[in-house]
Amino acid sequence: MRKTLYWKFLLAYLLFGLFGFVILSTFVPQMVRDLLVKEKAASLYKEGVLLAQNYNGLSTSQNSMDSLQSQIDAIALYLGASIRVLQPGGKIILDTAQPIDPENPPEISDFDPGLWTGSFYTIGDFWSSLSSSHINALSPITSGYSIIGYISLHHPMEALEAKVNAMMQIFFMTFGAIFLLSLIILIFFTEVVYRPLRKIISATEQYASGNMRYEWSVDSGDEMGYLAAALSYMAGEIARAEDDQKRFVANISHDFRSPLTSIRGYLEAMQDGTIPTESYEKYFSILLNETQRLTKLTGSLLTLNNLNTKGMLLDKSCFDIHQSIRSTAATLEGLCSQKGITLHLRLLGRELYVFADMEKIQQVLYNLLDNAIKFSHRDASIWVETTQQKNTIFVSVKDQGIGIPKDDLKWIWDRFYKSDLSRGKDKKGTGLGLSIVREILRSHGEHINVISTPGVGSEFIFSLPAATAPPSN
Numbered sequence: 001m002r003k004t005l006y007w008k009f010l011l012a013y014l015l016f017g018l019f020g021f022v023i024l025s026t027f028v029p030q031m032v033r034d035l036l037v038k039e040k041a042a043s044l045y046k047e048g049v050l051l052a053q054n055y056n057g058l059s060t061s062q063n064s065m066d067s068l069q070s071q072i073d074a075i076a077l078y079l080g081a082s083i084r085v086l087q088p089g090g091k092i093i094l095d096t097a098q099p100i101d102p103e104n105p106p107e108i109s110d111f112d113p114g115l116w117t118g119s120f121y122t123i124g125d126f127w128s129s130l131s132s133s134h135i136n137a138l139s140p141i142t143s144g145y146s147i148i149g150y151i152s153l154h155h156p157m158e159a160l161e162a163k164v165n166a167m168m169q170i171f172f173m174t175f176g177a178i179f180l181l182s183l184i185i186l187i188f189f190t191e192v193v194y195r196p197l198r199k200i201i202s203a204t205e206q207y208a209s210g211n212m213r214y215e216w217s218v219d220s221g222d223e224m225g226y227l228a229a230a231l232s233y234m235a236g237e238i239a240r241a242e243d244d245q246k247r248f249v250a251n252i253s254h255d256f257r258s259p260l261t262s263i264r265g266y267l268e269a270m271q272d273g274t275i276p277t278e279s280y281e282k283y284f285s286i287l288l289n290e291t292q293r294l295t296k297l298t299g300s301l302l303t304l305n306n307l308n309t310k311g312m313l314l315d316k317s318c319f320d321i322h323q324s325i326r327s328t329a330a331t332l333e334g335l336c337s338q339k340g341i342t343l344h345l346r347l348l349g350r351e352l353y354v355f356a357d358m359e360k361i362q363q364v365l366y367n368l369l370d371n372a373i374k375f376s377h378r379d380a381s382i383w384v385e386t387t388q389q390k391n392t393i394f395v396s397v398k399d400q401g402i403g404i405p406k407d408d409l410k411w412i413w414d415r416f417y418k419s420d421l422s423r424g425k426d427k428k429g430t431g432l433g434l435s436i437v438r439e440i441l442r443s444h445g446e447h448i449n450v451i452s453t454p455g456v457g458s459e460f461i462f463s464l465p466a467a468t469a470p471p472s473n
């Protein structure tokens, strides 16, 4: 398969040369010959007619014969032909090819101009009067209504063939030059298309065999270079996705293993009596916490998986974002009061409509508020604020919590990322909450930003499209 394209082009090139040569050596000479014969015959006939008109007052006196002879000699020389003056019966009285003895003029036996009807010229030896094949034109010399003689003009076919050969030589040389020049196309094709294509093929073979880090490049700015760059970019992305996948699985295993290990440890300790029965209650709550963590982890994983597989499948509608903020805040009220946290809602008017997937946006609000509560100190305040700029609604969730170190800010959106600072505060965290938030907003085509100072607090702000009209119900 690899060689096919190159060989196909080479074959096309050779076929072009072969067919060109065959056509040039078969049809073209005949066509050139026919053309030259017709042209020559027409000019011979035209001259013959002119001569016949001029000399129809033909007298047989020696003087007039001599002047006629010298004139037809000049014309014969100019035409490259021989000219004869014939009597109706076939006697040659003048011939530019040979002197004629007036006493004993040669005669063309079988001379019969009647046979020429339909054509003004013939090719042949003119009733065996010529030694070789000629183009012959015959014009009658008339006086009154009778034919008093003929002017015949004869151009040797040999001379015509020589002209055909000379022309064919030029044609062959031109074709040879074209054939060689078209070799440039073949070389160009090899350099511009074939070589880069070979590189692309061997790269795709490497990719197919699993070597996604295969190093290669095509140095050209054309479509081939673009295709190669796109391919190697794609391979890079696949390699990165593979790495992510590995890291993801490693993280999941780790996050599942640690609660399971501790559950197992406590249960074994309970079983073998290391933990006395009176302490069971304390350890039951630890065990419950660990199972809750596992449940949360599985739930988050499922959500992320759905977001990834469903991609852009969003159930968008027009809904009141203030209503969603209020109901999410109500859900988290218990958690807030446990830590003495006050939740302030600074909402822009009573209702504010946005066009988005309500359930998913509620999940965003929940995750952000949950984090704000988790990472806030006791008796702190949290603010949820809405603002509008033209057709965009901004929702901000701001806390006075532990904040996020500058270096961690770029990582917090990654799956399973938990900053060192937060570990002590949140033992149940999965590190999946913010990646879910980002996925949801990304699939809406919206953005989220964070401003945070360690020890001062964090503010997460995300955008939503404002709905132009509130729903009718």
Ligand code: ADP
Pocket: 367, 371, 372, 375, 399, 401, 402, 403, 404, 412, 417, 418, 419, 420, 421, 422, 423, 426, 428, 429, 430, 431, 432, 433, 434, 435, 458
């Ligand atoms: P989780 O909260 O389950 O650990 P997230 O993806 O929601 O996972 O958050 C990732 C990390 O980002 C957290 O572990 C924490 O370090 C940091 N983070 C998120 N929200 C806040 C916040 N409001 N204040 C301080 N740190 C935060």
